[in-house]
Amino acid sequence: MPLLVKRPIEIDELFLIALFTTIFYLHQKNRQRSLINVYESSDLRKGLKIIIDGAPYIITDFQFSKPGKGQALYRCKLKNMITGYTMDRTYRSGDKFEPANLHEAKMQFLYNDATGFHFMDTSTYDQVTLTPEQVGDAKNYLKDNMEVNVLFFNETPISISLPTFVELEVVKSDPGIKGDTATGATKPATLETGYTLQVPLFIEEGNILRIDTRTGEYVERVKTKG
Amino acid sequence: MGTCPSCLKEILIKRHLILKTLRQWFYDRGFIEIQTPVSSDTPIPEASIDLFEIKDEQPRTYLLPSPELYLKPLLCQGLKKFFSIGPAFRKKEKGRLHLPQFTMLEWYRAHADYTKLMEDCQGLILSAWKVVSQSNDPSLRYDNHIIDLSPPFEAITIHDAFTRYAGWDPISVRDEERFDKDLVFKIEPSLPRHRPVFLLDFPAWAASLSRLQEKNCQVSERVELFIGGIELANGFSELMDPEEQEKRFHYENKKRRHLGLTTLTIPSAFLSSLKGCPPSAGMALGVDRLVMLLTNSTHIRQVSL
Incomplete structure (x- = not known):
């Protein structure tokens, strides 16, 4: 290593190093501050999305309290938008919050395989993959080419939301027992997505059913096929 | 605004009756009504209050x-x-x-202390309720509780309430942050709901304008009234020592700086006016909150325009 001169570092060199480090640090800090638009405690309200410990949370319930002559307290119920975990937090005046950068995109469901569920943006042809956990119960209603809303947190897909009603075909259902017309009598039926649910006895294989994706329940028969 | 127009009409009529009764109650006892300006360049420095500044003044x-x-x-x-x-x-x-603009009733008595204010509250509230309910029945329904407004109201000291419901004593331990939190989350929910309750004898540090007790200078002669979970009124025996008051104002300003609020000019005219004042007591009552209570309204917006 012939280029390195072995000698003690001079005091003025040390000073310069310290100076540059400080300038760089302050510059970075300032950049961060100007880039991030910050919420204050008094901005908190129901529906606001903020970042806590790096994860996006939505405020599901909010209450302002202030004891006489005391500091304001901002009580929040928060829901982690990735895990669904909920928690209570109380904030005070002077606390600052980073807004969660979230946006939704309309995407088409392509297919699922061992690597996950694949979706495509129909205008940009961008493709994203979500894990079975992120898709959750929505997997019961996903069929090829179905349009869903994919929610992104900082460009990473975190969840999907479905239309309230979807129409799916019955691929397997044993015929109802004749004469059993008691009101409310049901039987199991399996849909094209593999999802099994209770349906009225008159439903046959090949029928198209309307399903409520909020409850997972049968709503009505849309048409008989075949 | 209320949720339905006809409710608003009824509430406004009751609100009028309440205001009329409050005024009459004071007139009957020899009080005079004062109109005060709503702005000043030397407001009283208080750490916990954020003020609206009038632009360009x-x-x-x-x-x-x-x-x-x-x-x-x-x-x-x-x-x-x-x-x-x-x-x-x-x-x-x-x-x-809470509303950023609300209505406040404030009254003062010379040659009286905070115990007299507690008596006033009892009389005022019961007489307003009698007019609103058009009966002599002292029981009021609020938020699914029947509240008995007949005097005397219950009274609990801060020392007793905190020892009982929060497990510590803010008179001997000074922890302002914990005090606010425990007051809201532990004390207020534990107070009886079927009776009005006075919470009194606050720590000296939690009452910037209040006189301290002669027998115990750790305790201020400050009282708050809670009815149906609503903090309705706050009052105290007035501090009349300009030097002590100035010290406390500086302390409040220090806290304001700490909270990122602008520090305020010490109101010197206010301080010098305290010299030679008789011992007195003053109380403030949230009129909108009283209307909420007496009309069984859950949100302050329902009783204000």
Whole structure:
């Protein structure tokens, strides 16, 4: 290593190093501050999305309290938008919050395989993959080419939301027992997505059913096929 | 605004009856009504109150969070009993019980202390309820509780309430952050709901304008009234020592700086006006909250325009 001169570092060199480090640090800090638009405690309200410990949370319930002559307290119920975990937090005046950068995109469901569920943006042809956990119960209603809303947190897909009603075909259902017309009598039926649910006895294989994706329940028969 | 127009009409009529009764109650006892300005360039420095600044006014002028600044000095002008009903302004306070602009009743008595104020509250509230309910029945329904308004109201000291419901004593341990939190989350929910309750004898540090007890200077002669979970009124025996008051104002300003609020000019005219004042007591009551209580309304917006 012939280029390195072995000698003690001079005091003025040390000073310069310290100076540059400080300038760089302050510059970075300032950049961060100007880039991030910050919420204050008094901005908190129901529906606001903020970042806590790096994860996006939505405020599901909010209450302002202030004891006489005391500091304001901002009580929040928060829901982690990735895990669904909920928690209570109380904030005070002077606390600052980073807004969660979230946006939704309309995407088409392509297919699922061992690597996950694949979706495509129909205008940009961008493709994203979500894990079975992120898709959750929505997997019961996903069929090829179905349009869903994919929610992104900082460009990473975190969840999907479905239309309230979807129409799916019955691929397997044993015929109802004749004469059993008691009101409310049901039987199991399996849909094209593999999802099994209770349906009225008159439903046959090949029928198209309307399903409520909020409850997972049968709503009505849309048409008989075949 | 209320949720339905006809409710608003009924509430406004009841609100009028309440205001009329409050005024009459004071007139009957020899009080006079004072009108105070709603702004000043030397508001009383209080750490916990964010003020609205009036744009382009020089020197910096603020909407007042209470009429205290103008009322208290009148005690030294020889006025012995007086009250005011008017708007008060507190920035960023919005919630079920808070509006940035609300209506405050404030009254003062010379040659009296906070125990007299407690008596006043009992009389005032019961008489307002009798007029609103058009009966002599002292029981009021609020938020699914029947509240018995007949005097005397219950009274619990801060020492007893905190020892009982929060497991510590803020008189001997000074922890302002914990005090606010425990007051809201532990004490208020534990207070009896079927009776009005006075919470009294606050720690000396939690009452910037209040006189301290002679027998125990750790305790201030400050009282708050809670009915049906609503903090309705706050009052105290007035501190009349200009030097001590100035020290406390500097301390409040220090806290304001710490919270990122602008520090305020020490109101020197207010301080010098305290010299030679008789021992007195003053109380403030949230009129909108009283209307909420007496009309069984859950949100303060329902009783205000």
